[in-house]
Amino acid sequence: MLVLPHIKKDLFKLKWLLLGYTFLVIVAAAMNIGSLRMSENLVLRLQLPMLGYMISFLAGLVSIVMIPLLIQEDALVGTTAFWFTRPIARRDLLIAKMTFLVLFIVLLPLVAELLVMTINHIPAHYLWLAAPEIIIKNIGAIVPVLILAALTVRFSHFAMIGIGIVAGVGVLSILFTLLISFGGLTSIVYNAWAVRDYSLQLSKELVSSLLMITGGLTLVVHQYLTRKTARTISWAVAGFIVLQVMQFFWRIDLLESTTTKISTALPGTQTMKSSLDMDHIAISDNYRLSNKDPLTKTIRSPLTEAGTPSGMVAVLTELTAPYIILSDSETLISLSVSPNYSHTLAEEKFMTAFSKALPGMNLIAPFESAPSFKDIFTIKGTEWDKYKGRQGTYLANAKYDIYEFKKSFSLPLTRGTSEARGAELIEIFDIVETPNGVSIILTEKKANLLFDRDTKKENPATSALDQYNQPFMKNYVLINPQLEEVYLPALPDENNIAFEPIQRSLSLNSRTIIAAKRLDFNSTQNSSKIDKAWLSGASLVRVDAVLIGKKKLLIRQEDFKIPEKSTVNLEADTKLD
Amino acid sequence: MENAIEIRNLTKRFGKNTAVANLDLSIPTGSIFAFLGPNGAGKTTTIKTVMNIMTPTSGSAKILDVDSQKLSPKELMQIGYVSENHDLPLWMTVKQFLAYCKTMYPQWDDQFCQRLLKQFDLPLNKKLRDLSRGMKMKAVLVSSLAYHPKLLILDEPFSGLDPLVRQEFIDGILEITGNREWTIFISSHDIDEVERLADWVGIIDKGHFKVAEKAESLHQRFKKIEFTSDITPAAMPTIPAEWLSFQHKGRAVCFIDSAYEEPASKKKICELFPEASNITVSTLSLKEIFLTLSKQFKMMNL
Numbered sequence: 001m002l003v004l005p006h007i008k009k010d011l012f013k014l015k016w017l018l019l020g021y022t023f024l025v026i027v028a029a030a031m032n033i034g035s036l037r038m039s040e041n042l043v044l045r046l047q048l049p050m051l052g053y054m055i056s057f058l059a060g061l062v063s064i065v066m067i068p069l070l071i072q073e074d075a076l077v078g079t080t081a082f083w084f085t086r087p088i089a090r091r092d093l094l095i096a097k098m099t100f101l102v103l104f105i106v107l108l109p110l111v112a113e114l115l116v117m118t119i120n121h122i123p124a125h126y127l128w129l130a131a132p133e134i135i136i137k138n139i140g141a142i143v144p145v146l147i148l149a150a151l152t153v154r155f156s157h158f159a160m161i162g163i164g165i166v167a168g169v170g171v172l173s174i175l176f177t178l179l180i181s182f183g184g185l186t187s188i189v190y191n192a193w194a195v196r197d198y199s200l201q202l203s204k205e206l207v208s209s210l211l212m213i214t215g216g217l218t219l220v221v222h223q224y225l226t227r228k229t230a231r232t233i234s235w236a237v238a239g240f241i242v243l244q245v246m247q248f249f250w251r252i253d254l255l256e257s258t259t260t261k262i263s264t265a266l267p268g269t270q271t272m273k274s275s276l277d278m279d280h281i282a283i284s285d286n287y288r289l290s291n292k293d294p295l296t297k298t299i300r301s302p303l304t305e306a307g308t309p310s311g312m313v314a315v316l317t318e319l320t321a322p323y324i325i326l327s328d329s330e331t332l333i334s335l336s337v338s339p340n341y342s343h344t345l346a347e348e349k350f351m352t353a354f355s356k357a358l359p360g361m362n363l364i365a366p367f368e369s370a371p372s373f374k375d376i377f378t379i380k381g382t383e384w385d386k387y388k389g390r391q392g393t394y395l396a397n398a399k400y401d402i403y404e405f406k407k408s409f410s411l412p413l414t415r416g417t418s419e420a421r422g423a424e425l426i427e428i429f430d431i432v433e434t435p436n437g438v439s440i441i442l443t444e445k446k447a448n449l450l451f452d453r454d455t456k457k458e459n460p461a462t463s464a465l466d467q468y469n470q471p472f473m474k475n476y477v478l479i480n481p482q483l484e485e486v487y488l489p490a491l492p493d494e495n496n497i498a499f500e501p502i503q504r505s506l507s508l509n510s511r512t513i514i515a516a517k518r519l520d521f522n523s524t525q526n527s528s529k530i531d532k533a534w535l536s537g538a539s540l541v542r543v544d545a546v547l548i549g550k551k552k553l554l555i556r557q558e559d560f561k562i563p564e565k566s567t568v569n570l571e572a573d574t575k576l577d
Numbered sequence: 578m579e580n581a582i583e584i585r586n587l588t589k590r591f592g593k594n595t596a597v598a599n600l601d602l603s604i605p606t607g608s609i610f611a612f613l614g615p616n617g618a619g620k621t622t623t624i625k626t627v628m629n630i631m632t633p634t635s636g637s638a639k640i641l642d643v644d645s646q647k648l649s650p651k652e653l654m655q656i657g658y659v660s661e662n663h664d665l666p667l668w669m670t671v672k673q674f675l676a677y678c679k680t681m682y683p684q685w686d687d688q689f690c691q692r693l694l695k696q697f698d699l700p701l702n703k704k705l706r707d708l709s710r711g712m713k714m715k716a717v718l719v720s721s722l723a724y725h726p727k728l729l730i731l732d733e734p735f736s737g738l739d740p741l742v743r744q745e746f747i748d749g750i751l752e753i754t755g756n757r758e759w760t761i762f763i764s765s766h767d768i769d770e771v772e773r774l775a776d777w778v779g780i781i782d783k784g785h786f787k788v789a790e791k792a793e794s795l796h797q798r799f800k801k802i803e804f805t806s807d808i809t810p811a812a813m814p815t816i817p818a819e820w821l822s823f824q825h826k827g828r829a830v831c832f833i834d835s836a837y838e839e840p841a842s843k844k845k846i847c848e849l850f851p852e853a854s855n856i857t858v859s860t861l862s863l864k865e866i867f868l869t870l871s872k873q874f875k876m877m878n879l
Contacts, residue, residue: 002650005680013668075664079630082665085658087650087681 002088006096010070017066018104024059028052029112032512033119049514056109060141063105067142068149068158070100077229078153094224101146106138117447117512126423126447130511133450140209143216147236150223198459202450203254208247215239257456266402266549268309274316274398274553276560277302277371283384283563295381296335297566302371303398303555305349311356313349313472314400314551316341322377322396324560326387334396335378342469345491346370350405350472354488357405357543361479361486364527379562387562394560402549403472408542410479413440413535423447423455428540429516437487437522437530440540442476446513460513468492473545478521480538483528489519578642581606581728581760582627587636589622589784596622598784599636604762604777611775611792612764613867619784620764621662624732628658641728654682657721659714660732667706671699671716675723682724690723696749711742718746722753731763735770743770750774772863780867782874792863799866800837802846804856806830814849821869833861833869 011018031052074093075081083093113134114127122130148165152158219239223232278301286296305314318341322334343350348369355363376396379387409419411428418427423446430441448458459466467473471492478487519540523529582604589597597619604610614620625631627638629648638645643652666674671694679685694701697715705713714734721729731750735743747770753759765771772792779789788795802820805828816823819836830850834842837858846853861869 002681005677009666009677012673013666073666078664079625080662080664082663084630085628085653085656085660085663086678087653089650 002092003096003099006074006088006093007100010073010096010100013073014066014069017062017069021059021062021066021104022108024055024062025108025112028055028059029116031055032116059109063142064145065155067101067105067145068152068155071097071146071149072152072154072158075153076150076223076227090224090227094221097224101142105142106135109138110134113511120445120512121420121425122423122447122512123420126449126452129449129451130447133511136206136209136213136450139213143212143220147216147219150220151229151233151236197253198462199255199257199457200251200253201459202457203252203256204247204250206255206450207250208243211243211246212239215243255450255453255457258453266309266312266551269307269312269402269549269551271307272314272400272551272553273306274314274400274555275304275306276376276394276555276557277304278557278559278561280371280373281561281563282373282567283379283565284567285381286378297379297381297384298375299377299379299563300373301376303374303376304371305400305553308349308402311353311404312548313353313403313405313545315343315403315470315472316374316398317401318399319374319376319555320397320399322394324377324392324394324562326390326392330387330392332377332379332383332387332392335380341374342372343472344370344372345471345475345488347372353403353405353472353545354475354477354486354543357407358477358479358486358541361484362527363486363488364524365488366490366522366524367488384562384566388566389562389564391559391561394555394557396555398553398555400551400553401547402551403545404548405475405543406546408474408544411540411542413538413540423449423452426542433532433535434520434522437520438478438535440476440478440519440521442517442519444513444515444517446515448511448513450511458513463513463515475543475545476517476519477541477543478519478530478538479541480528480534482537483534485527485534486541487521487527487530489521578606580604580639581608581641582762583639584623584627585637585639587623587626587638588634589619589626589631590634595784597626597781600781600784600786602779602786602789604760606760607758608777609761609775610763610777610779611768611771611863612762612779612781613768613771613863614764614766614781615871616766617783618766618781620766620781621660621732622784623781624660624730624762624764628656628730650681654684654724655727657724657726657729658732659717659721659730659734661714661734661736662732663717665705665713665717668704670702670704671708672701674705674716675720678720679723685724687723689725690719693719693722693749696752697745709742711738711746714738715742715746715749718749725759727760729759729761731761731765733765734763735765735767747773768864768867769862775863778863780870782871787870787874795863795866796860798835798837799861799869800834800842801831801859801861801865802834802837802842802856803829803831803859804846804850804853806850806853808850808852817845817849821873833865835869 029052031048034048074083074088074097110131114131117127117130145162148158148162152161216239219232219236222235223229281299281301283297283299286298288295303316308314324332326332346365346367346369348371351363351365351369355361377394409421409426411417411419411426413428413431415428415431418425425445427443427445428440429443432439432441446458447455448460449455450457476489478489479485521530528534580603582602584600584602587597587600587602588595600619600623602623612620612623622631626633627640627645629645632646640648641652641655643649666677669677675690675694679687679690697712697719699712699716699719700708705716708716718734729750734746738746750761751774761774763771763774775792777790778792778795780787790798806825807828808825808830810825813825816832819834821833821835823832824830830853836842843856843858846856
């Protein structure tokens with residue numbers, strides 16, 4: 001076995017690059033640790049991970065340079081490599097190169113990340129869950145680079161072909177998107193294939209990562225042991241196509257959280273009915289990139305759910321196949337319907353759920369209850385011109401998630417108090433008394449792990465949007481048990497962006513999510529004033545919306561009338577009097 | 578082992594181009610075999626196929642009694658390879674390079690290595706990238722000799738070297754071969770340099786093998802014949818096929834006899850040219866033999 005001399009040689013050859021890479025990995029980890037442990041400045045605490053993330057990205061770029069240099073030092077293609085004519089076993093060379101990669105590109109970042117998680121008080125149980133995820137993601141990221149490096153002689157070839165492949169795939173994706181868009185297939189493709197469940201999306205990514213790792217490493221081993229480059233390339237192309245097809249059609253959720261495995265036959269929901277609020281139907285223009293694009297309009301209405309069992313909340317998740325029967329021969333089918341329904345805590349049903357979760361308490365909300373408008377139909381401008389004012393029957397399938405609000409935990413109102421709930425760590429970062437009440441700043445850290453079956457997966461890329469769309473999932477309320485008063489926080493002020501940077505979730509990576517929240521509790525005229533005395537007996541309580549079931553309801557609105565008056569601005573028309 | 582290398586019916590094609598066609602060649606153990614041919618003749622392709630750097634399209638090659646496609650580190654430990662087309666680890670110093678090579682060969686001879694280093698005057702602490710082309714070739718030669726290989730393959734080793742370095746390089750090889758029974762397979766288009774070394778000669782042209790025999794036999798067989806004759810062009814007899822580059826200017830007649838034998842060849846001249854006088858027979862250099870054959874191949878191809 002001549003493995004060590006090769007490793008030694010590669011270490012020597014790549015020493016400066018390796019030092020730079022190791023430095024970047026360590027600095028990124030230090031940024032993350034520093035942000036979590038040392039900084040007393042909340043903004044810094046949240047910005048350092050972003051810097052750490054950028055440094056990690058830079059380390060990734062360095063590894064993309066290092067891998068081809070490592071492999072091409074003893075190239076597998078061409079006819080001029082030095083090792084071809086020396087007594088170097090192909091197997092030994094393969095072991096040497098893979099050992100190098102495992103040590104520095106896989107294990108080093110793994111150790112750094114586990115260290116960050118450990119210092120961040122993530123329990124050992126989650127470290128064990130995180131390790132295979134980090135390994136899979138790290139190997140998955142380097143395998144395509146490794147394959148390309150094994151099939152090229154020099155770095156310039158690697159870079160040119162790599163850029164060519166990325167550009168080619170980009171152009172194909174654009175062409176595919178244009179084909180779907182201009183072919184009028186957007187809604188069909190979206191409804192048929194788009195993945196809306198993040199857990200399913202992760203399953204798809206996991207399976208493709210595992211396939212890519214298995215297939216990719218097989219290709220690399222094959223290339224090392226046989227140097228049959230043409231065959232390796234044809235297998236790589238075939239594998240790439242199979243992977244794309246698999247990703248397109250994969251529909252098995254392997255990572256579904258136990259918390260989302262819920263009943264679709266929830267007792268007490270048999271008599272539930274969903275209907276439109278006919279007094280508040282509005283229509284307005286949809287945004288167009290240019291005036292040459294055909295005009296479309298969206299009809300919106302609040303939805304009411306009758307017969308929801310006591311203590312439960314029905315939340316609309318999807319509206320499928322809406323259509324309007326105008327007469328025996330005239331039926332309008334909706335072009336498409338937005339898949340993201342945003343909800344607001346001001347809806348009456350959420351208030352009722354809070355009361356049920358906190359019995360005996362007087363619920364004080366600093367906002368008026370108001371219905372939430374949902375997109376129910378999209379119509380072409382020309383069709384609206386033709387049919388506006390006409391009456392008919394509106395039909396659609398409405399999918400609902402059924403939640404129950406439950407008190408999760410209580411935190412004494414002291415700066416630095418924290419609560420560990422499974423993969424989550426919630427800490428009161430600051431308490432600021434205001435003339436009208438109190439502002440509490442919370443930091444939430446969460447291990448968001450692929451293989452954690454007990455916690456719902458959170459998409460760091462969309463978590464801010466998810467929180468905006470579903471503000472009812474985690475609710476912090478201020479409770480004074482002696483006075484039997486519960487204050488809800490003020491709704492986020494969309495016009496006030498001063499605090500925006502720290503209201504967003506920031507992630508060290510997809511596995512550790514850090515978020516900061518500012519909760520403003522303001523006194524109202526009809527309740528006790530939030531002052532020092534009130535706060536001395538108060539605590540912060542979290543009420544979680546727990547998913548307990550799903551329900552599909554048919555909406556059938558007989559007296560539906562297509563609005564005659566349309567506005568350009570949706571907001572203007574959906575504001576209640 | 579009778580032959581260090583045995584090539585049977587070897588063909589290598591690149592798309593529609595045939596680089597080597599149905600090549601048969603045996604290189605006796607202990608010989609210094611000069612593999613000659615013009616640029617693009619197929620010498621390097623043959624060597625790379627023999628060394629399992631390329632896969633043959635058809636045919637086979639055996640090296641040290643092992644099928645070239647099954648060459649393992651065990652056989653490669655007995656083979657030294659020096660080529661002008663080699664990607665060396667240029668970032669290494671000569672010392673690091675030799676230390677790295679040493680790890681691959683259990684039979685590495687440190688004393689011999691030191692002697693070679695001294696003989697070639699190689700700067701140990703200089704990086705390979707900072708060495709001249711000649712010095713680089715010398716460093717590779719040291720790394721290929723220090724483990725006493727049974728077979729040394731040199732692919733165009735003199736290409737681009739200045740005369741002084743060539744001399745040192747050849748002296749080095751001659752000294753080594755003077756002491757040991759090594760087989761050397763040397764490809765070159767530089768015939769003058771090879772002539773001093775080779776005891777066997779092979780000539781390849783356009784992928785086809787033309788000649789392979791002992792240098793001594795080649796020198797005996799190929800002779801330059803010159804004589805005077807009053808023969809008129811109309812009375813010129815049919816020239817035998819083995820008389821190459823035949824020229825008749827005025828009374829002077831000159832040709833290369835590729836099958837010269839004493840006294841049969843002279844007898845044949847007298848039969849065909851009864852009035853021939855002043856017959857002189859001179860020995861040809863390897864270069865002259867090669868040029869004669871190359872012209873002949875060209876004519877045959879036309």
